Amino acid sequence: MSTTVEHDDRPPAAGASRALPAGARSRRSMLALTTVESGRLLRHPAVLAATAVSVWLLWRWGKGTAPVLHYADIATQVPLAALAGAALLATNLAVLRSHRDGAVDLYGATRLSLARRTLSHLLSVLPLVALGAILVVADLAWLAGTPGSVGSPHLAEAATGPALIVLGGCLGVLHGRLARSVALAPLVLVALALGSLTVAELYKGGQDQRPWTWLGTLLPAPPFDPPPADLLGRPATWHLVYLLGIAVTVAALALWRSQAHARAPRRAQAAATMALVAALAATTGAAVVQTRPTSPTLAAQRLAVVNNPSAELVCQRRDPAVYCVFPGFEPQIALWEPTVRAVVAAVPPAAAARALPVTVAHRVGLHRLIDEDVLDPTQDNPAPSGDRPGQQPQPGPMVAPVGTAWGRDGPEHALAQARLAANVAARLVAPTRNDGQEPQWSPCHAQAVVALWLAGQASPQAAEGIRQAVTWAAHFETFVMSHDPAPDEPFWSVRAGRFALALLDRPRDQIAQTLWRNWDLVTAPDTTIERLGEVLGIQPPSDTSNPDPQC
Amino acid sequence: MTTPASTVQARDLTMTFGRTRALDGVSFELVPGVTGLLGPNGAGKTTLLRVLATVSAPDAGSVLTLGLDPRRTDQRLDLRGRLGYMPQEPGFHAHFTAFEFVDYVAILKELHQRRARHEEVRRVLELVGLDAVRRKKIKALSGGMRRRVALAQALLGDPDLLILDEPTAGLDPEQRLRFRELVGQLGEGRTVLLSTHQTEDVVALCQQVMMLHLGKLRFTGTPLELAGLAQGHVWHSHKRDPGALGAWRTGTGQHRNIGNPPAGADLLEPTLEDGYLLLLGGDQFEEVAA
Structure with missing residues (x-):
């Protein structure tokens, strides 16, 4: 006759702390996984190449200029878009690693839940975001020290590049949780790049006569000499909120998907749902505000x-x-x-x-x-030639x-x-x-x-x-x-x-x-x-x- | 004599994939020691191991492992902390070093304290004899070394239950011998369930053996008992006996036949493999299995 082994008071397994509640142990393990994934992300060939491209672009565009810092901050965004693209690809590959290598069974017999693993991948983007922020700060500091430098960078414009990296990383994770094909992320990246370029061109052509172009991700500086900062009228802060709102929405969707797949506790599902709703609300609000027409005051100033x-x-x-x-x-x-x-x-x-x-x-x-x-139109001074601006x-x-x-x-x-x-x-x-x-x-x-x-x-x-x-x-x-x-x-x-x-x-x-x-x-x-x-x-x-x- | 406590109790496990019934009312108990799980391809061995490793849940039936019910989330997580699972294809990340790979799995097993975790990773790598190559990338390791890496990750946290899916597949005889030594040691004081096609491994290692065929459990018992099933059903002859269920020419030039021997046949002492083959043989031997 067999008897069942009861729960014994075993010593904790090496490396684990049984004194910790399960939730805390899981959270710490998630952070440990985040550390490992961050390191791998920073060493990923796509990220290394994108970092080199970003540094080169920042240096090339700043070299030899007498910068206007409230334009230079905008100019940091395109170079960091390269890092954002790399983040999308690299996080996607990391999320799909278990599928690509056939390790799903192995991972499935471990304690750390799919949702926590997803959260680790999302958090692993943060050091790359920090790297992007360091590049921006270093670039602006270098430019600020250049002779003839004028103006002050706008925090939201400077933060837009790092926010794009957050967005790229979150998109990579979400696509990894939605589809197991590694071909999807590059396609998404190409579509995003083409879409951003199109919207940016429309923006350049219409400036703020087409405020809806702010619904794009990346908008370059107006294509003329930098005016004073208060005449620019770029809704940079709201655009940053908009981008971060999309990123959090995407992250919440990835978590929600993981929880649905792994039958997560209701409390965790509720938290992800609340985050999703809040992020959607913030994104929508920011989208509405940033696409408002130019204020009469600013128009009068211009x-x-x-x-x-x-x-x-x-x-x-x-x-x-x-x-x-x-x-x-x-x-x-x-x-x-x-x-x-x-x-x-x-x-x-x-x-x-x-x-x-x-x-x-x-x-x-x-x-x-x-x-x-x-x-x-009643201006008295006639244009000296037929090709002049009207005023x-x-x-x-x-x-x-x-x-x-x-x-x-x-x-x-x-x-x-x-x-x-x-x-x-x-x-x-x-x-x-x-x-x-x-x-x-x-x-x-x-x-x-x-x-x-x-x-x-x-x-x-x-x-x-x-x-x-x-x-x-x-x-x-x-x-x-x-x-x-x-x-x-x-x-x-x-x-x-x-x-x-x-x-x-x-x-x-x-x-x-x-x-x-x-x-x-x-x-x-x-x-x-x-x-x-x-x-x-x-x-x-x-x-x-x-x-x-x-x- | 005391009865060993059962560590796994499975009742009427059933699992279906489309029209295929991979597990069909499988019930058994496991006790500490090494248990071999035999069966041909498609018998349902891997499906059973995945259920025991909590990778997948059965469509019907229940399993109680180490006193824990994997249907309950908290108990399933506790159980995962106390079992080691070596899948048939572990899914190595080829660009990881051996250390990185095992360390990664250790994190997934929630060994979160960095220093202690690294010590544990070194311990298991040393246990499987890979300490010297721990900095090598997995893609640079031989097949045998990779199997040992897979075993090393299963040993993390010194689990009470080890589930090994065909651990000796693809190994050369020397590597298989070393593997047997290792698994034999591991079976002292813990429960090891070993899925294999290799009846020699079962003979060499296992105190218990189960045989699965077409999703049904056909046999549970000791290796000797499995071999004993073929008692009186193995004989040799100069030519292949047409009435034999199976026969092959041996090194002596004679044929070894399995089945219902003719009268006056020269009977041989059966092996575990004979018992296994006899069980696979066909419906006419159902009564033998029973």
Whole structure:
């Protein structure tokens, strides 16, 4: 006759603490599993590769810039999206490990429940999120220490990249619990990437005229020079809540699925359900708030900056110029000064004395964010050319517009230097045009060639920027030195640009001496490019049908 | 003489997959020591072991293991802390080292204190003779070493009940010998249920043997009793006897026949394998099994 073995008072198994209640022991084991899974996640080849890509992108985009930190924080999001994608793939593979390797039976005979294992996988993403946060903080700290750095990062914008990693990890876990195929996660990743790119492009095209685009995951910075932070109007905090809400919803669904599969206790199921409901509520609320139209106050602020930018700027006199910048952007003045001085130095002193001080003033493309019907159609100042934005600045001193983006390296920054140098030169060679008559924003004919040559003297980068602008405009008659021209931005004829490039290829002293000797002639508004060619003894590029359309 | 206490009591276990009845009213008791579970492919051995290991629940019937009822969540979890299960295909994570793999299973078994857990992992790896290769990735280990890794994880926490599903499959004779030594030691003081196709393993290791065929338990008893079933049913002849249920030519050139011998047949002493084959032989031998 057999008898049944009763529960004995065995010593605790090695590594376990029988003194602990079962729940506590299970929680500690879950944390131990989280530690192991975190380590494996951080060492996963996809994560290592994505980390390298993220670091490279952050470095590449920050290198050589004079950063505006409330734009730089937005720029951290795309690099960290690489880590988010890696998190999706790696967590999915980790969750499916037991299925892939056929260890389901082995795991099924162990104490740690499927739900706790799922929670471990979800929590294992946190060190990767911390790594992402460290990259963001390090990047912004590095940029903040860069000369000319302005602005302050927005916490929510900076946290969006790490939040994307949370979302990627949670999605990887959920897909692992929904389907046992490892092919699903890469497909989801591709779909998400394509969807995000599409929405981002729509966002760039419409800015906040399409607020629903905020329902996407990743939205880049507006594609113009950074305006002051309070004019950006990005609902960054609500978007962060939205992303985290989706992540918690996804995590709760993964837990809920695991509990349903493993017949979890009702209390745990209730907790997961409550988390799911709360996360859904937060996500929905954030989605509604972030897609609200631009507030009237912000719209009015933007309109004021477009209609009367000088009223929004603070000015400093630093000979030989007056610099007018958005409050907080003063460190950029020191970056511009060498360019301005170099252009002025290339002008005969007497002529320079007549034109100085030249006013350099910030302009950004905020008009893109304003409905056209809001812009004042009764503005008196007519557009100097047919290709201008519809709004004109208030009458005032003629300024040399300059953007808020600046840097040492890269084609964009070469163009920024060329823009400043050319616009300063334009005000030096045509200083008397704002004499109560109709303003003439752009130098004409020989003036334009001289101004562009002067601009090329500022720095090799400025000369390179002019070369790029002329090359890009090869099939047009005119060009501007900015992708987002201000209403008072000088326009240049391509013919003048080509002739200026030809002059820049010749010895500086030879050109400078001839120009200085004939300064009044070559800067006279009626002097033609052919006449300038005769003075310099250089054949100008052949004439076109409409060589100076802006004059 | 005292009766050993039963550690597992199974009653009318039934489990069906589609139209296949993998377990059909299986009832038995296990006592400490090594019990062999014999049966051909598809007999239901793995299904029975999965039920005992609490991996799956039976459609009907009950099992009481170490005094615990796995139908109750709390008792099922307690039971999982006291049993070690070595599946036929453990599902190794090839990129893990042997240590990492066993450590991972140790965490799943809720051995949560890191230092103590690592000591335990080292202990079981040492027990199965793998201490020297614990840092090697599993994909770099031989088949025999992998089986020992699988056994090592089953030994975590010094379980009262060991469930081993074909642990010697694919091992060469030397590795099998070492495995037998190890399992023989493990069977002292705990219950070991060993599923196998190898009747030699049962002879060498098991105090008890069960035989499963087509989801039904055909035999429970000692290896000697199983062999004894074939008493009077094994004979040899110069040619294969047409009346034999099974026959094969031996090394002496004579044929060993199993079945109902003809009159005057030269009867042989049966082995466990003879008993096993006889039980598998067909309906005409049902009465023998009974």
